[in-house]
Amino acid sequence: MLQLLIGIALFFGMHSVSIVAEPMRDRFVARSEQGWKAFYALVSLVGIVLIVRGYADLRQTPTLLYVPPVWLRHVASVLLLPVFVLFLAPYFPGKIKTATKHPQLAAVKLWALAHLLANGTLADVLLFGSFLVWAAADRVSMKRRVARPIAGAPESKANDIILVVIGLLIYAAFVFWLHEILMGRRPF
Numbered sequence: 234m235l236q237l238l239i240g241i242a243l244f245f246g247m248h249s250v251s252i253v254a255e256p257m258r259d260r261f262v263a264r265s266e267q268g269w270k271a272f273y274a275l276v277s278l279v280g281i282v283l284i285v286r287g288y289a290d291l292r293q294t295p296t297l298l299y300v301p302p303v304w305l306r307h308v309a310s311v312l313l314l315p316v317f318v319l320f321l322a323p324y325f326p327g328k329i330k331t332a333t334k335h336p337q338l339a340a341v342k343l344w345a346l347a348h349l350l351a352n353g354t355l356a357d358v359l360l361f362g363s364f365l366v367w368a369a370a371d372r373v374s375m376k377r378r379v380a381r382p383i384a385g386a387p388e389s390k391a392n393d394i395i396l397v398v399i400g401l402l403i404y405a406a407f408v409f410w411l412h413e414i415l416m417g418r419r420p421f
Contacts, residue, residue: 237287237356241363244280247273248367252374284360291356299353309347310408310420316340316347317407318400324385327392335375341368 250258250273261269322329322336333339345365348357386392413419 234287234291234355234359236283237291237359240280240283240285240287241359242280244277244284245363245367247276247280249370251378252371255378288356288360291359292354296355297353298355298358301351301353305350306420309351312343312347312350314404315400316344317403318396319343321396321400323383325392325396326385326388327390327396329393329396335372335380338368338372338375341365342372 258269261272317340318329319333319336319340322333322340330336341364345361345368348361349365352361408420
């Protein structure tokens with residue numbers, strides 16, 4: 234469990250610098266943007282590795298906190314439908330991006346909530362609960378921060394169609410193939 238907690242602290246610590254210490258982040262970027270990005274990526278990657286290892290270890294001896302009813306898996310599946318569409322929306326600017334304001338944060342919140350509804354072990358609550366709390370905190374903090382530009386395709390009406398098609402294809406790939414390969418569990 235310690236690995237998972239350290240990984241969560243490292244990953245979300247880096248991802249929370251803009252929430253709690255944006256001036257410090259800006260000073261580092263002013264000195265060396267590439268250096269900041271490399272440091273950010275390295276710490277985040279170490280966090281992800283520890284999260285994955287810690288989550289896998291904790292799943293070996295699961296501590297059950299609650300037993301979700303089977304029908305919540307279906308609710309989770311429906312909640313997950315727009316996740317990849319929303320996650321990719323900043324890179325394909327169109328009406329979806331405009332309507333959701335912060336689509337990646339919405340995607341993370343939906344993804345985390347869906348997994349909390351379908352899974353009730355300590356490992357799941359720590360992992361997905363952390364993502365949900367962080368995404369909510371980041372969304373609140375976005376009200377006082379200026380969003381940094383994200384490089385992507387030029388704005389177009391076609392982007393929404395492209396986004397929905399790509400997002401649903403990725404969703405299908407995860408549901409029918411990748412989730413089992415990567416996570417060892419079939420969603421259905």
